Amino acid sequence: MKILLSGGAGYIGSQVSNLLIDAGHKVTIIDSLVTGNKKLVPKKAKFFRCDISNIKKIKKIIKNDNFDAVMHFAGLIKVEESFQKPKRYNLFNFKKSKIFIENCVNNNLKTIIFSSTASVYKETSKKSYNENSIKKPSNPYAKSKLKFEKFLNKFIKKKKIKCIILRYFNVAGADLKMRTGLVDKKSSHLIKVACEVATGKRKKLIINGSNYKTKDGTAIRDFIHIMDLAKIHILSLKYLIKTQKSETFNCGYGKGYSVNDVVKALNKILKRKIPVVYGPRRKGDVASLIAKVSKIKKKINWKPKYNDLDLILKSSLNWENKIYKNSK
Numbered sequence: 484m485k486i487l488l489s490g491g492a493g494y495i496g497s498q499v500s501n502l503l504i505d506a507g508h509k510v511t512i513i514d515s516l517v518t519g520n521k522k523l524v525p526k527k528a529k530f531f532r533c534d535i536s537n538i539k540k541i542k543k544i545i546k547n548d549n550f551d552a553v554m555h556f557a558g559l560i561k562v563e564e565s566f567q568k569p570k571r572y573n574l575f576n577f578k579k580s581k582i583f584i585e586n587c588v589n590n591n592l593k594t595i596i597f598s599s600t601a602s603v604y605k606e607t608s609k610k611s612y613n614e615n616s617i618k619k620p621s622n623p624y625a626k627s628k629l630k631f632e633k634f635l636n637k638f639i640k641k642k643k644i645k646c647i648i649l650r651y652f653n654v655a656g657a658d659l660k661m662r663t664g665l666v667d668k669k670s671s672h673l674i675k676v677a678c679e680v681a682t683g684k685r686k687k688l689i690i691n692g693s694n695y696k697t698k699d700g701t702a703i704r705d706f707i708h709i710m711d712l713a714k715i716h717i718l719s720l721k722y723l724i725k726t727q728k729s730e731t732f733n734c735g736y737g738k739g740y741s742v743n744d745v746v747k748a749l750n751k752i753l754k755r756k757i758p759v760v761y762g763p764r765r766k767g768d769v770a771s772l773i774a775k776v777s778k779i780k781k782k783i784n785w786k787p788k789y790n791d792l793d794l795i796l797k798s799s800l801n802w803e804n805k806i807y808k809n810s811k
């Protein structure tokens with residue numbers, strides 16, 4: 484198949500691009516490099532440095548190729564930054580995304596996979612969420628993603644087309660072939676930051692919040708290995724093309740680890756303790772975010788392969804070491 488992919492110079496888009504290419508598909512990437520890195524773009528992918536709201540250029544790209552589907556990853560992703568710049572998050576994650584998808588559909592590219600987030604759910608005492616759980620974003624980032632989800636659902640009904648919305652939980656780890664991983668030096672992803680501390684790039688890990696109502700007071704998250712997440716995109720695409728049914732799927736493992744669990748597991752791998760300090764809670768964070776994943780497992784027959792915290796941590800550490808050596 485021929486896939487048009489926005490945000491392919493980013494963490495997740497580049498991994499999915501690699502997997503698609505590994506499986507024999509053709510990938511064309513659109514990315515403005517606003518936060519992405521050209522080095523992550525697979526050599527076998529076609530690459531256009533372009534903003535997703537550039538209607539003219541993207542129309543030309545679509546017209547020149549006969550794409551089977553579009554996967555839309557491009558967006559801004561930092562929760563803390565979204566409090567400082569809510570308008571920018573609305574612009575990138577809603578307005579520009581709307582222009583992009585309308586442009587695709589108007590040019591006959593009508594099979595859509597969209598990257599959404601688990602942070603659209605309303606925090607409840609239940610701690611784990613299925614796709615129908617109540618939505619109430621606790622930060623402008625998640626608000627902009629939910630706003631786009633709502634637009635997309637209305638738009639596809641109107642246009643009588645189908646799409647799959649994937650709500651990612653906490654994506655972590657790196658490509659096991661070390662082709663791609665997180666490169667953002669200002670990342671707020673726990674495992675990335677912990678591995679930066681482990682490799683000496685940061686002095687200490689600040690644990691944001693130790694008074695949550697969880698087993699050890701630190702926040703609990705459902706970490707999904709990026710390679711399992713990437714596979715979900717391929718299975719979702721096959722499902723969508725075969726069934727012509729629109730779906731929303733949670734993407735996680737259905738198991739939560741606390742921040743302290745992650746630190747302990749990392750210390751065990753390293754056989755030493757990384758320096759840690761406890762700081763205040765981060766605005767917009769919730770106590771616990773765990774996926775209910777029976778729907779995705781049943782519908783697309785997804786079988787997680789890398790459901791192992793140690794494996795996630797080791798791949799992140801290897802990646803961190805690799806980019807550290809390359810930067811020297």
Ligand SMILES: NC(=O)c1ccc[n+]([C@@H]2O[C@H](COP(=O)([O-])OP(=O)(O)OC[C@H]3O[C@@H](n4cnc5c(N)ncnc54)[C@H](O)[C@@H]3O)[C@@H](O)[C@H]2O)c1
Binds near residue numbers: 490557
């Ligand atoms: N990383 C996670 O844990 C996580 C969790 C939930 C959802 N998501 C979603 O997954 C998607 C990808 O996230 P990621 O972690 O790979 O982020 P990332 O920042 O690594 O990648 C995003 C990419 O999109 C590009 N981009 C952004 N705005 C653009 C625009 N207007 N035009 C063209 N390119 C643009 C950036 O340059 C970057 O390469 C996002 O939509 C995000 O909301 C990520």
